[in-house]
Amino acid sequence: MAQGWGLGALINLDHYGHYIHWGVIQVSVGNFIVMVLMVASFLAALFAPFPGRRNRKGAK
Amino acid sequence: MSTDIERQWTSRIRHSVVDKLPPDKLLPDTQPAYVASWIYVFGVTTMAALGVIILTGIILALDGPQWWHSSTLGHFVNSMHLWSVEIFFFAMVVHLWGKFSMAAWRGGRSLTWVTGAVTFMASILAGFTGYVSQTNFDSQWIATQAKDGINSTGGGAFFNVLNLGQMLMLHIVLLPIAAVALTGIHVVMVRMKGVVPPFEDATTEVSA
Amino acid sequence: MTKKPFRPDVDAPVYKGPYVPYDIIKEGAIAVLVVFILTAALALVFSSPDEKAVTIKTWSNADAVDFAQTAGDELAGTSAVANYGAPYNNNGTSQHWGFLSPEKWIGVRIQINTTNDFVIDPLSAQPAQPALSAALSQWKSASSATQTAWDDAFNKAEPNLTYSNGKVNIPTKAAGPIPVLLNYETQMARSGALDQALVTQAGFYTTNFTKPLLFVSDGTYFAGLAEKQHLSGSQWGMMNETGQYPGQAWLWLYTFWYQIHPYSTSASADFLVWGTMMILTALMVLVPFIPGLRSIPRKIKIYRIIWREHYAAKL
Numbered sequence: 001m002a003q004g005w006g007l008g009a010l011i012n013l014d015h016y017g018h019y020i021h022w023g024v025i026q027v028s029v030g031n032f033i034v035m036v037l038m039v040a041s042f043l044a045a046l047f048a049p050f051p052g053r054r055n056r057k058g059a060k
Numbered sequence: 061m062s063t064d065i066e067r068q069w070t071s072r073i074r075h076s077v078v079d080k081l082p083p084d085k086l087l088p089d090t091q092p093a094y095v096a097s098w099i100y101v102f103g104v105t106t107m108a109a110l111g112v113i114i115l116t117g118i119i120l121a122l123d124g125p126q127w128w129h130s131s132t133l134g135h136f137v138n139s140m141h142l143w144s145v146e147i148f149f150f151a152m153v154v155h156l157w158g159k160f161s162m163a164a165w166r167g168g169r170s171l172t173w174v175t176g177a178v179t180f181m182a183s184i185l186a187g188f189t190g191y192v193s194q195t196n197f198d199s200q201w202i203a204t205q206a207k208d209g210i211n212s213t214g215g216g217a218f219f220n221v222l223n224l225g226q227m228l229m230l231h232i233v234l235l236p237i238a239a240v241a242l243t244g245i246h247v248v249m250v251r252m253k254g255v256v257p258p259f260e261d262a263t264t265e266v267s268a
Numbered sequence: 269m270t271k272k273p274f275r276p277d278v279d280a281p282v283y284k285g286p287y288v289p290y291d292i293i294k295e296g297a298i299a300v301l302v303v304f305i306l307t308a309a310l311a312l313v314f315s316s317p318d319e320k321a322v323t324i325k326t327w328s329n330a331d332a333v334d335f336a337q338t339a340g341d342e343l344a345g346t347s348a349v350a351n352y353g354a355p356y357n358n359n360g361t362s363q364h365w366g367f368l369s370p371e372k373w374i375g376v377r378i379q380i381n382t383t384n385d386f387v388i389d390p391l392s393a394q395p396a397q398p399a400l401s402a403a404l405s406q407w408k409s410a411s412s413a414t415q416t417a418w419d420d421a422f423n424k425a426e427p428n429l430t431y432s433n434g435k436v437n438i439p440t441k442a443a444g445p446i447p448v449l450l451n452y453e454t455q456m457a458r459s460g461a462l463d464q465a466l467v468t469q470a471g472f473y474t475t476n477f478t479k480p481l482l483f484v485s486d487g488t489y490f491a492g493l494a495e496k497q498h499l500s501g502s503q504w505g506m507m508n509e510t511g512q513y514p515g516q517a518w519l520w521l522y523t524f525w526y527q528i529h530p531y532s533t534s535a536s537a538d539f540l541v542w543g544t545m546m547i548l549t550a551l552m553v554l555v556p557f558i559p560g561l562r563s564i565p566r567k568i569k570i571y572r573i574i575w576r577e578h579y580a581a582k583l
């Protein structure tokens with residue numbers, strides 16, 4: 001798209017995409033990255049320590 | 061006696077609302093100590109993304125459906141609209157996985173799950189109508205492909221994906237109203253019941 | 269407190285532990301800020317795709333042969349749309365599973381007659397030109413048997429149709445007025461007039477693009493563009509976006525069914541996939557009520573990680 005006042009893409013994704021083929025499965029790299037990030041976020045949310053629970057040890 | 065007042069529709073509704081959702085339940089300042097995980101932030105993140113979707117959608121609506129093809133500012137707002145949708149679905153799916161892992165429907169919260177799942181479906185429909193309202197090659201292709209699926213159910217006779225006017229109206233009026241209303245119901249239910257407690261190994265008591 | 273037995277996947281234990289300060293409004297405000305900044309950053313860095321729409325004008329100029337062949341199929345009633353069945357017409361076999369065929373039950377609601385809607389009517393609305401008027405009246409006054417004979421002759425010659433010097437050449441003498449009609453139709457298409465004629469059939473204002481979209485979708489040019497963008501059904505295209513952008517990844521399961529047997533080989537694939545997805549969706553919505561399904565989280569024990577502080581504190 002037009003670059004007008006600098007609002008165009010810094011990284012242009014408007015090329016033909018790349019695709020991962022794995023048996024019957026075909027997925028675009030864009031979608032694959034999104035899915036991997038989703039799983040990673042889920043795992044991070046499970047395992048990352050949650051802040052603000054300083055003195056919980058003796059709470060009960 | 062104030063029986064007349066107590067019998068009023070007005071006062072009865074107020075009482076039942078305040079009973080079910082008193083202010084300190086609607087906007088609590090504490091949470092049970094077990095609410096200590098990043099997984100809890102994905103619901104709010106989904107809501108925040110919905111907010112950005114609606115904000116950018118309103119800006120796009122101001123200038124009409126063709127504006128973003130010709131204006132760099134319009135294209136930028138369209139980009140924000142698209143990326144907030146990606147974040148919205150991203151956060152919603154992680155939220156869903158989290159709530160499933162916690163079996164967060166326990167203790168009378170099954171309708172919270174059901175409204176969440178229905179919101180997911182409404183969101184997919186909202187996303188889809190958005191894709192077919194783009195007025196570009198992508199929308200042409202998606203519409204001509206999707207028609208076969210919808211036609212096969214008989215729904216295509218009433219929900220014509222090739223009719224831009226119908227799709228755009230659904231996308232910018234009816235489905236956003238549905239998504240926001242469903243989210244509202246969903247979140248109010250969460251507040252009414254409080255956050256689901258952890259599984260315990262041995263329990264005999266049943267909470268309300 | 270009732271005396272009913274405790275069902276661990278339905279009932280929740282009563283929590284008697286401590287409460288800690290938690291500022292939900294601040295949490296929400298931070299979430300809005302973070303999502304807003306992230307969205308703006310992604311929009312700035314990656315922008316968004318916007319491939320120009322295909323028009324009948326661009327199509328017929330890029331590939332006049334494909335256009336003329338498609339227009340001939342619309343006229344002769346051999347195109348995909350001409351043989352679609354409900355909701356457009358009565359010509360096809362509807363998708364079904366056993367006796368279930370909602371498409372057929374609901375019937376024709378968006379009447380499309382490709383011969384008239386895509387070719388004869390738009391040509392009839394053109395300013396009168398002797399050759400065109402003659403061809404049109406020859407077509408309109410012919411018996412349907414004669415029309416069918418012309419159609420058959422056209423279908424035989426169709427693979428050898430060429431376009432040169434602004435003219436469509438169909439190597440047959442037996443197709444009656446069809447060559448003349450297709451010549452005018454192609455001229456009309458290449459000038460952009462056909463795009464207009466197809467949308468304005470409904471009157472002055474229009475927001476309905478059913479006819480031009482169906483017409484465009486019958487050609488191989490359109491599908492070829494989509495194929496290049498990896499958008500076709502057999503390429504899991506429903507999930508994909510043009511360019512390298514992520515698309516509707518959440519449609520992965522819906523898209524998946526189309527790739528495997530028996531869906532991939534069925535003439536009623538759409539109906540079978542939709543049926544399957546409706547059942548699965550109902551299962552998801554109703555998880556809390558389905559014994560077995562609702563016990564999965566307790567068995568896979570991810571909750572132990574989420575609530576690890578709680579369980580640690582209890583020891």
Ligand code: HEM
Pocket residue numbers: 099100101102103104106107110152155156159164165169172173174175176177178179180183243246247250254255256
């Ligand atoms: C527009 C989409 C959605 C929004 C904005 C949303 C928002 C929220 C919020 C803010 C909460 C409370 C905070 C939290 O625990 O994260 C919540 C809780 C919950 N959500 Fe959602 N949600 C959405 C979709 C869903 C979906 C798709 C499901 C599952 C099918 C779901 C199931 C639940 C459940 C069961 C709870 C209760 C949690 C508990 O009691 O601990 N939600 N949702």
